[in-house]
Amino acid sequence: MIAKILAKGAAADIVGYVMREFHDKEQFTDDTWRVIDSDGILGNDYRRIVDSFDIGASLNKRISKPIGHIAVSFDRADLPRLTDEFMVQLAKEYMECMGIRDTQYLIVRHLETGSPHFHIVYNRVNLHGKAIDESNNFDKSRDATKAIKLKYGLTFSPKKKLYEDAIAEMKPKIQAAMYRCKSWDEFRRRLSPAGITVEFYNDRDTGKPQGIRFSDGEFTFNGSKIDRAFSYRRLDKFFAKNAGIRETQPQQSAPISVATKVKESPVTNVVENVIETGCQAIGGLFQVGPGYDPEEQSFINRMKKKPKKKKADHCNGRFILTSQETRRED
Template sequence: MVAKISLGNSLYGSLVYNGEKINKEHGRVLDTNKIYNDGSGKINIHRVFEDFQRWMPQSTKAEKTMMHISLNPHPDDRLSESQYIQLAHEYMEKMGFGDMPYLVVKHEDIDRHHIHIVALRVRPDGSAIDSKNNYYRSKEITRELEKKYGLHTAERQKITPDMPLTKIDPAGDIKRQVANTVKMVGMRYKFQTIGEYNAILSLYNIRCEEADGRVNGREYHGLVYFATDDNGKTIASPIKASRLGKFAGREAISQRYERAKEKIDVKPTKRMVSEIMAQSSGKDDFIAGLKENNIDLVLRYTEDGRIYGATYIDHNTKTVLNGSRLGKDFSANALDRWFKNPTEKPVVPIHQPQPDNSNNRTTGDSSQQNGQNQGQHQGQQQSQSQYGNAPQTHSQGNDFDNAPTLPGLDLFQVGPGYDPEEEAFIRAMRRRKKKKRRGPSL
């Protein structure tokens, strides 16, 4: 049995949360302690709130006056309502809350039924029940109760790098699924914007939105997560990042953006997408080819059907890349034109690997052979330097492996980035070459 404990100062908020479950017929009041209970299983939030208030001291130094607990038996344990009540009272007694007012509500919104307990933690004299070592005390108590009543041992699921990622199951514990997925995505994938973050989350039916505002004169900047269906429609109440954990908060995600900038290498993904695009006849063929090579393409559309966003998720390199990061030929605009008109297909140059002739070399005096190779290489450098171009090598992993050849002017090569001066020089050489063909002006 897993117990989750949270301290807070919003008693009314906790009552409303449980009241909504009951009103939607996803829960019922099982029992209360020192709080009015009419036995119907329903809750009158205002009446219960007033009962709690009567036990609240006039003054207290405690900032967090209430405690919200959820007791979650193993899914294989099917307990009756009387057994839930007995567990709740024994747990609260051992935790030191036997004389405190509290409310026990059973939640039935997911297949794994569980109970929530809302309790005051401040006594009438203003003193608060000690919350130190709550986690360890609670764990000892739950283990004791499991042995006493023959229950299965239930541990919180530990997140490991090799755990599979799956879509949200509406019948399961949505909050836990969202938390686990968000944590695993953050552990594995590299992304640099909220759009790229949402692209990878959307594969598992999760959406994240930024929440900015001002409360009581203080600004706040947070994140809110939504569980969705396959069409992107929200299927559950929004979950604030603070309810999932620090790993899901805005600060943690922003730090992942910064770390990703230093680690992301677009070349492997760009090379693979280029090859698939060259072999594809249209949208369906392109997307299928990407999937076969473990790359997902997430497209975002306007209301009139125009593509305004394209994100490539490379599961091989665990990298999420907006189309424009790969180049304009891979952007949303380029894909929209191509998918609507096959003649608008981007022409992406594909690197042709150079043949390896190392096995054809004859053996001999190694120093003499090396000297000849070095002389030839220096000669190439001198020849190419006359035209302002750096020598090219074909060693494995060279940054210029993807360099396309300019049509009609094979002498010049474009490096991995755009160099305005180099481009201007190339255009000048083209104009000079055309003048030579026309002959001298008279």
């Protein structure tokens, strides 16, 4: 089972292709294809099916290419098992894994080739007018087909198995080579020991590099086929970003010494000085100096006291000394 995500477009074009509307009717007769399932579609003829998709797409006119298209093929060894009913079951499980739900779809089986396959045509605008989430579609498709093959015991083509194994082996090697890489030359040098070569293909009009391929000598893959991050455009931006970061950073930063003096905040210094000065002043009140004499200090204190005033008692001719503690007559 292999799923191929094809180009999006208008209903008239994609439905016309899967229903052989634009093919030679003598070669592609009615027995070379048939509709095996659908949902949200009014009628079975080409014109009504297209009208149905157009009506559904009108719920969200911001999507310019509203119709999705996926072809799913199988190994010839599985042909005896592939009834229309079984194909419909596989298609529904695949769509569920892809997040294609609550929307119109059409499943058409083609019989003119030796390889059994069917086409899924679906509306990228769901029944609620919202766009179907198609992020990481290629990764989801790969995981979905692998899970379905394992679940139903479908044939893994020997060539396909080698193909998938080669991708699985090359991907971590490419990721490792990308680490802190800042140029294409450096990238190539890192991949060379891993047995992987890098090739570019150019745009026909400009002659500038447009894409990239990786090869292990037996298989060659487009970068985006291995991983979306391995496209030429994304890798080029990745290397340019790394180069810019490395250029702005110093080659080797000087080690930080634990004895380095820390610059103190001016505010902190002022506060500390005030506290220190205050403590010195207060301490000075209680500090006994080296020339201090207790008796001399007591004499000085007595001399500083104001003399007591005497007042005459004219009533009895006596002088009385006023004191809070004692009273003595002369």
